[in-house]
Amino acid sequence: MSGRVHLAGEGLRKEYDRRPVFGNVSFSASAGETLLITGRNGSGKTTLVKIICGVLTPGGGTLSLTTNPHDPSRDRRGLIGLVSPYLQMFDEFSAVENLAIAMGIRGLPFDPRAADALLERVAIFPRRHDQVRTYSSGMKQRVKYAFALIHTPPVLVLDEPMTNLDVEGIAIVRTIMAEQRRHGILVVATNDLSDIDTYERRVDLDEGR
């Protein structure tokens, strides 16, 4: 599937209202590696995550995400999956419908069996046809994992990965993280180092303050 993938940021910075959030952040990671982003509240973890996902333009610096071989049917959005507390599902639709919508809007073909398998994996399967608005917050968090993985992205970005999850949920997420590390890049933004066993690369946003 994803082949070689490489993610690199060089001299990234961002300001809001002329106040710097962070300045001069650099990192790089290749397939098989985990990039850990840490920093106290307000240090810009979420801002950096959004820049990596391509939904926020950095105030300066460059971000590159390359795959080898190059796949022209996937742009930057197709290479990344995101799970975060501020990401919301379309909650008047069911979990399955959300996955179908996601693939449709990405312009990719939707495979119902793949979706069922993923929902089985995050243990949402029995309630996959209920509207997401009826789910508990932990269940919503699980749906987000299916949502982030349905297009098998080479880069999986997790912001506060364990939010709202119970013991079972945490175990599921640990397997997902281990698997992602096997074939792609895992990016984790958290302050809770117990969320993560090993990492190869680290960005500490508190440095240089």
Place this chain on the structure above:
Amino acid sequence: MKAASPPFRSFLRSAGSVFLKDWRSELRTRYAVSALLMFVVTTIAIILFSLGSEGASPDALSGMLWVVVFFAAMSGLSRTFVMEEERGTTLTLQLLASPGAVFFGKLLFNLVLVTGLNAVTVLLYGAVIEGFVIRTMSIFVVTVILGSMGFAAAATVIAAIIARANTKGTLYPVLSFPIVLPLLLSVIEATKKASDGAFFAEAAGEFQLLISYIVVVVVASSMLFEFIWKD
């Protein structure tokens, strides 16, 4: 028919899916449609009450039809972006689709919504307002269609802007009015001609203006949308 190139086909699929998502969401929640219909009914009722048994000149009645349409559109067309912002799904869409696909998907949704709305408004208005007579039906039909397209075009980009501001509801008509005024003046003029029984060719000037307005607004908004949508 030559097959479209893969990136363009995936763009169409993407924009189409954005439209379908909004469409099915609307069928499920009936959020915009029910509010819009009630708005149209109430406004026409107010016009009926204020006219009483007096009646008004056909020209004034042609103008008032578009007053109803303008305010109804202003109450419903911002929904497509404001809902995403309120429910926090803006980020979700940003992750999934290119700004262009989002824009054209939403534009299509607004076009369908406003065309349906205008059809209902026109039928209702024609049925209950005495003295509102259309003598040249061809002019009127083309006017309503082009007018709907123009409204959808202008309303979509303004909705995208106000969805990202703090005071959404009140700002929408304020920002929209100067933008849709050329459109409004043209459709009112064309409706007067339809009501006077002018020949189709006599309204050609208005139609040219409406078509160029639609083209200019759609092109400009699709270029600007990325800056409005991102960040």
Place this chain on the structure above:
Amino acid sequence: MVLKILLGVLLTAVIIFGLGLPMSPHPQAWYELPVIPGLGEKARIIFFHVPTAWLSVVAFLTSMVYAIAYLRKRDLSYDIRSSAAAGLGFMFCILATLTGAVWAKFNWGSYWNWDPRETSIFVLLLIYGAYFSLRSAVETEEKRAALSSAYAIIAAVTVPFFIFIMPRIMTGLHPGAKGDPEGAGPVVEFKMSPNMRIIFFSSLVAFTLLFYWMFTLRVRTAQVEAHNHQRG
């Protein structure tokens, strides 16, 4: 400095000559202004009213050009220029509306008549008003800059349509407009004597310089404010 002296001299001259020179039906001497039929002494307002209207348009275009520059470069100093131009444009737009309305009362009998140019300036007022309501409704500076720039550009591309639609739906009352009973043709070209033209064009130049000076002042104060905000 040179600019300010030039500006002072020009504006003073325009005020003195524009208001002071006598009018006569058959001007002989260089200092006599001709009487334009139907306007009389009321014609003097052209030296002040037209430049304000001209500047409200110039400021609008300036604002749009800087809005495009902001979206291309994402440099907030362009947004400062764009909003400074819009602020001045708003002011001149109000002045043009007021001077026009006063003149209209004496010449056409009422303050407002919905003549094409009155309608145009009214639309421009609405756009300026909408632009500033939008700015005050957005908190983050970068977002405010991007949204208001986009709005200024959208507004600018729809404004030209008025030029085509206006003559179709209303007849002009302004001197020189098609519906003017006194005859066709712009006042400036056909009815002004050479000395009037000198005053008129000096006034245009003087007002434009005034705009430029006020514009640089506003940009500088806004930059200082932004700088203080950054440090505070």
